[in-house]
Amino acid sequence: MSLVRTRARTFLPLVAAALPLLLTSAFAAKPLGVVSTLHADASQISISAGGTQHLFLDAGPESAGKKYVVIGSFLGTSPATILGATVVPLVSDRYFIVTLNGAGVSLLTTGASGHLDAQGKATAAIDLPPLSAPTLIGKTVHHAFALFDETTDLYYAASNAVRLTLLP
Numbered sequence: 780m781s782l783v784r785t786r787a788r789t790f791l792p793l794v795a796a797a798l799p800l801l802l803t804s805a806f807a808a809k810p811l812g813v814v815s816t817l818h819a820d821a822s823q824i825s826i827s828a829g830g831t832q833h834l835f836l837d838a839g840p841e842s843a844g845k846k847y848v849v850i851g852s853f854l855g856t857s858p859a860t861i862l863g864a865t866v867v868p869l870v871s872d873r874y875f876i877v878t879l880n881g882a883g884v885s886l887l888t889t890g891a892s893g894h895l896d897a898q899g900k901a902t903a904a905i906d907l908p909p910l911s912a913p914t915l916i917g918k919t920v921h922h923a924f925a926l927f928d929e930t931t932d933l934y935y936a937a938s939n940a941v942r943l944t945l946l947p
Contacts, residue, residue, distance in 0.1 A: 817938040825946045826916050829909035832943050842899040846927040848892040849903045851878045856940045863934030915945045
């Protein structure tokens, strides 16, 4: 038993010291995790009146031309979800899977996936016509985006999450 404790005391500090190196992407100069920014022009949409939330993706010029996908979750931002070689600050739920795979009904009407421009930027939008989703009244949905390396087939970076509250 003391041998196990001694090895654990030796091993754990090594893991702690190596953790920042383990969390560094081989594909970007930034650490893995939240490395890109996502901004929204609105945090609420009225279901009865309808409205639009524009999402502004910015992964920086070093990510120009990279593939991205906007992912969502109705369950919030914690615990985060490991996706490939990165951590997406969203709870994995059915909507997460739908938006990740691009199959099924999503709130995103434009820019759900694509390639970043020469500055490493893109836009997406959630456009809800009036009275289009009464079952979503009172719900909150979060979105983030993840970058995908098409040569390695790995997600390697993710943005922060932004919130959208759906009001009556």
